[in-house]
Amino acid sequence: MADLDVPQSKSRDLDKLLLRHGNLVDPGFFPGPQLRDDIREFVKILVVGAGGLGCELLKDLALSGFRNLDVIDMDRIEVTNLNRQFLFRLEDVGKPKAEVAAKRVMERVSGVEIVPHFSRIEDKEVEFYNDFNIIALGLDSIEARKYINGIACGFLEYNDDDTPVRDTIKPMVDGGTEGFKGHARVIMPGVTPCFECTIWLFPPQVKFPLCTLAETPRNAAHCIEYAHLIKWDEVHKGKSFDPDVPEHMKWVYDEAIRRAELFGIPGVTYSLTQGVVKNIIPAIASTNAIISAACALETLKIVSACSKTLTNYLTYNGGEGLYTKVTDFPRLDDCLVCGPGILIELDTSITLSKFIEMLEDHPKLLLSKASVTYGESNLYMQAPPVLEEMLRENLSKPLYDLMGRVQKDTIHVSGTSLKDKERQSIQTKLRVVFKGADVVTDMDTAIGA
Template sequence: MSFEFQDVGKPKAEVAARRVMERVSGVDITPHFCRIEDKPLDFYSDFSIIVLGLDSIEARSYINAVACGFLEYDSDDNPREETVKPMVDGGTEGFKGHARIIVPGTTPCFECTIWLFPPQVKFPLCTLAETPRNAAHCIEYAHLIKWDEVHGKKSFDPDNPEDMQWVYSEAVKRAELFGIQGVTYSLTQGVVKNIIPAIASTNAIISAACALETLKIVSGCSKTLSNYLTYNGVEGLHTKVTEFVRDKDCLVCGPGVLIELEKSVTLKKFIDQLEDHPRLLLTKVSVTHRGNNLYMRAPPVLEEMTRSNLELPLFDLMGGIPKDIINVNGMAGKGDGKQSCLRKLRVVFKGVDGISDIDMAGGA
């Protein structure tokens, strides 16, 4: 509601910040017009709470991993309070929405309950190519198959009206060929851009719930939502609170996967091990330890600066301590399902300061 017609095309963050400051005196808002991934991690560590207005699973996963990355556990595996960075998250679709509180180490994190967000259904390519049955099939054929056939390497730009128009008219042709009805320009945009219908009132309900929970967490004026609220206004009005439980073995908010190493293992060998580790399956790994870049795959300048570390023993790079937390960043998963992720690992070196193989067997 902070935007007006003359604002179209301007950075949302800047317009919203200016509008709110104009209306409410004494409030200080710093806009950052950038991708959330562009900020260094310590940018996020400066805040006491992070409120998410994100629109994708990937973006939520990313920030969740960042916030959980700050979390440290004490020797009894209880979260250290000063390292807990709570998040308040919300999202809407049409007349439905949800709001939740994530307190890393206490409530489930985004990754613990990732199953709440089922993967988007995609049409099989053979349906698009051979047996289209509805308008969406014709649109996706034009968008995913015909576009590449005709345009070769030029990639489709969903924000370019000419590209959209082209897909629309190809979809119409295909629909006519097969006697299928219902291809419209609006549907074409909806299918191609995967537009989630949104209305002001649902957004208001969910953002109000998020704001209220944030205020309660910050002020301590009342107990808070525990821990997941769903709203559905399609048929009557239904609100429901569900108390989800943490996945104790969560790779993101748990104490971290335990990795046992010989003192002599080099950084390179360590990185190679992560690729084969059954719970990690990490490729293209970058490694940091207590804020120090041990190896960074990008940008090229950093890669060159850290490359020489690869041949050094990890034990030495970590300052010769028997065990500590290491943060790695890489691609997880197999085949097409790969996505960028942050992981926290507990590295323990064998035979240092009394830690023996026997102790490890009991502790792991």
């Protein structure tokens, strides 16, 4: 009974992982109090998203010994969030999610410092993301994941033998949930498949033909999308629809009800209207908790090497029992995002304008309206207009001169891909070699020759 009087350390379970050796640890694991203290003092984690999964991630990471956290989210709290985003209360409705989530976790976990960012991820400078050791994703958007994936892979550099430079690898831990299903994955750019390497894992988003919406609606979602995509523009000419404005959403709901009554279609509710218009994925608190725990553990394993990391994709299905499976997906060697970059040979006289035109015809790129960056310098940017005007004079200059007359180096380009109907934005690296250098070996991939 005397043992009951001994105070228990708040980190005793964490200490079991970090203070002693084991059979599943990585070779670089050095257990001891110094490791635990270094994680608390020096490791910085960015949590992207402060929704159902993001709230759980913040809590789990704070309780796992991480003391320097940032969280970024552009949304404000809504009443519909309260059933699963446990850090929020009724009095928080209308407040920024990131700010409230950070405040609540700091109130509950002593010593943790969380910096909130009420912002779009696109509004942050690229170097903002480079300041973190790991980026943890709690997102419900494929486009947002692709953006962060492009940012993280943009920091990646390669050696001459096309092996990644270890210090430039920006690890990401990604989680996602839908109902009783979820996934957790570890992305080590240049080592494991990045988000683009496995984009096929995500089914295409449901899109309804406009003719069906206008002429033959068959379900409640058709009625809602008719009000959203067609009726709104007819009535509010020139006025943009904002899904975060309650009056706008209520208008769409009322119009959808009238449309449904006209065709005798049941099932239109306000919550369904929000779900269809905002593409809300159904979420369950318990699934968020399970996936968040997996992501937090993988984050701890990456920074400490206390165990081997996930290789590299975990799926969870709680709909029919409890089922998990780990899959080792392969990385695409020629991935435009995480790969070493397409080899391009150019003449030293090629202007930046001609180079941008070439990108549209390159069979592996088909990149329209490209922006070009070299090192820390923007050579040309399509937007914003002020920046485009400032850099316009570069278009007539030789790319060779703009790159400082180096024989070979890597540049970054971004633009709209013409390879599919979606016309998606992509960011990629190109290995530019100017004629006269003796390092070009694969002429089949060259352009401009």
